[in-house]
Amino acid sequence: MSAILEDLKARALELAPPDRDELIRILIASIDGEPEGSPEEIAQAWDEEIARRIADFEAGKTKGVPAEEVFAKIRALIAGHGKR
Numbered sequence: 001m002s003a004i005l006e007d008l009k010a011r012a013l014e015l016a017p018p019d020r021d022e023l024i025r026i027l028i029a030s031i032d033g034e035p036e037g038s039p040e041e042i043a044q045a046w047d048e049e050i051a052r053r054i055a056d057f058e059a060g061k062t063k064g065v066p067a068e069e070v071f072a073k074i075r076a077l078i079a080g081h082g083k084r
């Protein structure tokens with residue numbers, strides 16, 4: 001990690017939680033662009049998506065994956081990440 005990044009990290013961690021939240025949002029927007037819609041619209045869209053996924057699961061349209069299987073895949077991905 002560069003010295004500038006180390007300094008920024010240390011200084012960012014000194015910020016109050018609301019200020020860190022604002023900094024996070026600014027940094028993410030600088031990479032991904034500004035989100036489409038207001039925070040309320042985004043929350044509503046997520047609520048609708050969650051309700052749709054629950055309904056699909058309860059109707060048997062989708063199936064769950066055991067947590068052990070998910071975590072095993074994640075561990076394998078992480079282990080393989082450094083082998084490039």
